[in-house]
Amino acid sequence: MRLPSNAEWNREVVYECVWGLLCAVDNHNRAVREAKAAGNDDGNGDAEIRSVLMTPLATGVGRVSPERWASQAVLALKHFEDASRNPETWSRLGWKELGDYSLEVESTWKQEKS
Template identity: 50%
Template sequence: MDALNFILFDLNPRLVESWKTEFDKIVPPECAKHVEIKHCTLGNLQKPIDCLVSPANSFGRLDGSYDAVLSEALAPASDPDALTRAAQTTLYARWRGFAPPGTCTLVPLTGTPCADNPTGCRVLALCPTMRIPSSVSWHREIVYNCVWSLLVAVDQHNADAGPGERIRNVAMTGLATGVGRVPVEVCAVQTALAFAHFHEAKADPEKWSRLEWGDIMEMPLSDPSSPHRKR
């Protein structure tokens, strides 16, 4: 993650404090230094932002809750559905219109009506936390799955992209903590664990390319008192 930085931001102070607590407990300092945690709105973020994350639904309808905020920020005022059209075009090409919850699809905004937006965002990361707007508090791993998929998608994009096309900064709000009803503490722990595990996977490909069951069982998704606490 040396050339990649993340901003985790939200208006919920409990989530912001939980992120700070869990990242301090779980994420190694060499990874955590690339993550900024802020109590603010999208409009308060420093610009430009290369990539914004949508918690989304599987069908790419970006017209409710935080997705409506993204559409207002990225789509022209005269064409409020432009972001949904861009997302659904990419979703059809990749998933035939339905992206399973827990995946991440990078939606390029270049060449769309959303390209010239005030945030400078060039890529929307569509990370569906749910099939349709509804509670997903029953899904113990949805936030971890989405964050892991996001980290992999951005890493693979940057590996293939030219210098001017790489994603350098990503901004993400809390996943599934609104309509999804996932407790902020669960969201914070799973976000931190995904960052910690992904950092280890990149640092130790020898281990992660041939994981044993013993390795796997040492990676809990809900208990922060694990071997992945910050050393």
């Protein structure tokens, strides 16, 4: 988002942003570990990311409710952790599993009043 604006139209914006953040952190950490393992650590201070401080995305001007923010952030963390621990399962999800995960995310915005 270049300018702060209402993000209510994107019902899963928090989930998608948190998932993307977790993927970026994971990719960074993998690159750091691989560089160290290959002896290519150039001493620039690239270190693994161990913690992230995140404000409640889109809850201000974006008008996403704190409840939706919390439920989507936690669900993204839960799904990412499951995917990290079970990559073989997540790399070959069937239609039923995809539907189940989709319904879980959908439940975070479906119950809100318009």
